[in-house]
Amino acid sequence: xxxxxxxxxxxxxxxxxxxxxxxxxxxxxxxxxxxxxxxxxxxxxxxxxxxxxxxxxxxxxxxxxxxxxxxxxxxxxxxxxxxxxxxxxxxxxxxxxxxxxxxxxxxxxxxxxxxxxx
Numbered sequence: 001x002x003x004x005x006x007x008x009x010x011x012x013x014x015x016x017x018x019x020x021x022x023x024x025x026x027x028x029x030x031x032x033x034x035x036x037x038x039x040x041x042x043x044x045x046x047x048x049x050x051x052x053x054x055x056x057x058x059x060x061x062x063x064x065x066x067x068x069x070x071x072x073x074x075x076x077x078x079x080x081x082x083x084x085x086x087x088x089x090x091x092x093x094x095x096x097x098x099x100x101x102x103x104x105x106x107x108x109x110x111x112x113x114x115x116x117x118x
Contacts, residue, residue, distance in 0.1 A: 005030070007046055008025045008028060008032070008117075009032050009040070009044075009048050009053075010022055010025060010033045010034070011039075011040040011051065011057070012081070013035040017103070018033050018035060021033075024107070025114060028115070029118050035058070036058060037057050037059045037064055037065055038059055040057075040065045044068060044072060048076060049117060050077040050113070051078045052110070053066060055081075055082040056082065056084055062080065063089070063093070063096070066080065066096050070097065077099075077116065077117035078098040079100070079101055079117075080098045081110075082102065083104070099113055
């Protein structure tokens with residue numbers, strides 16, 4: 001699969017945010033959107049170009065997904081996105097070689113991440 005056919009995995013449980021991320025990311029490539037840890041783990045078998053990953057999901061933590069990603073693909077670009085208090089989450093994300101973005105941050109950071117990843 002060429003890099004142009006690789007997909008951007010979006011993991012977000014808030015329907016409005018998920019659709020907004022899907023629309024935004026689709027300008028950079030084909031997207032796959034899921035809303036649970038279980039579905040995210042299944043999606044890791046795809047050819048992925050990047051992952052945009054929420055932390056608080058209905059069936060667990062997105063950080064669990066990030067750990068599994070690192071076991072399979074150490075260099076896959078991952079952006080951890082959360083509306084929670086960023087202090088501890090940012091530290092964990094960075095320790096797992098992911099970038100971090102608070103949902104309250106400017107969307108230009110997401111754009112920069114996608115440009116570098118794709």
